[in-house]
Amino acid sequence: MMPDLGKYAVTVLLAYGVSGLVLAALVLQSLIRHRSLRQKLSDVEDRRQ
Amino acid sequence: MSLSKRILPWVAMLSAICLATGLIWGFFFTPDDVRQGSTVKIIYLHVPTALMAINAWLMMLVASLIWLIRRHHVSALAARAAAPVGLAMTLVALLTGALWGQPMWGTYWAWDPRLTSFMILALFYLGYITLWSAIEDPDTAADLTSVLCLVGSVFALLSRYAVNFWNQGLHQGASLSLDKEEHVSNVFWQPLVVSIGGFVLLFLALVLLRTQSEIISRRTQALLARERTP
Secondary structure, X not given: OOOOOHHHHHHHHHHHHXXXXXXXXXXXXXXXXXHHHHHHHHHHHHHHO | OHHHHHHHHHHHHHHHHHHHHHHHHHHHOXXXXXXXEHHHHHHHHHHHHHHHHXXXXXXXXXXXXXHHHHOOHHHHHHHHHHHHHHHHHHHHHXXXXXXXXXXXXXXXXXXXXXXXXXXXXXXXXXXXHHHHHHXXXXXXXXXXXXXXXXXXXXXHHHHHHHHHHOOOOOOOOOOOOOOOOOOOOHHHHHHHHHHHHHHHHHHHXXXXXXXXXXXXXXXXXXXXXXXXXX
């Protein structure tokens, strides 16, 4: 299944690995921040009621 | 915000489908290039992220202009939300370009016009994000970051067109072009277009999510400020 990447295997796999890490970190950070801000707003709204 | 909440899951799902299709197709089911060997597979990451790095800044420019002209708060928050996404795209484009450059050009980095303008664009993204965080008053922050965005647009455009007016650079011309002679071969072009679609949708999904976060944060701050006033 894995294609033969020849002498450039490390380069290609590193490019995909590094890109995956950067993009996964961005998506995770966005989701975690969104959830925490929503929780904070909900706490403030509850306190006001 | 209700519309963006409704479309966000669909955009995110479509993005995941396009990214998976484009990247799996490109990585597993396309041949090696005659000159580049298997490093041609980096094109499916490098070209879409480089495209989005520039277009994210242009989207921020439009949003900043709307803020400066119409004082529409959501546009300023959307510009702020897009900056970290644009920075991540710029970093991926720079890193994948450097990794590709080592075997093809014999160096990770060269002070080539396009590479240099991309590096400056990354610094503009960092400066933009820092400026937003450094200023307490949100309207002043939006004003100053909008001006910075206008200035940075020169480098966003330069990074797109640098190869056209400086011939001495290492970087080749556009991979996607209406001119068939400049165009990459169809076997690489089709998964590349799907991958680009995936990255555009990923950008859109992240900007929608982060703009919602910015609006929630602004609302929380307003409520807290109201609590503090006697």
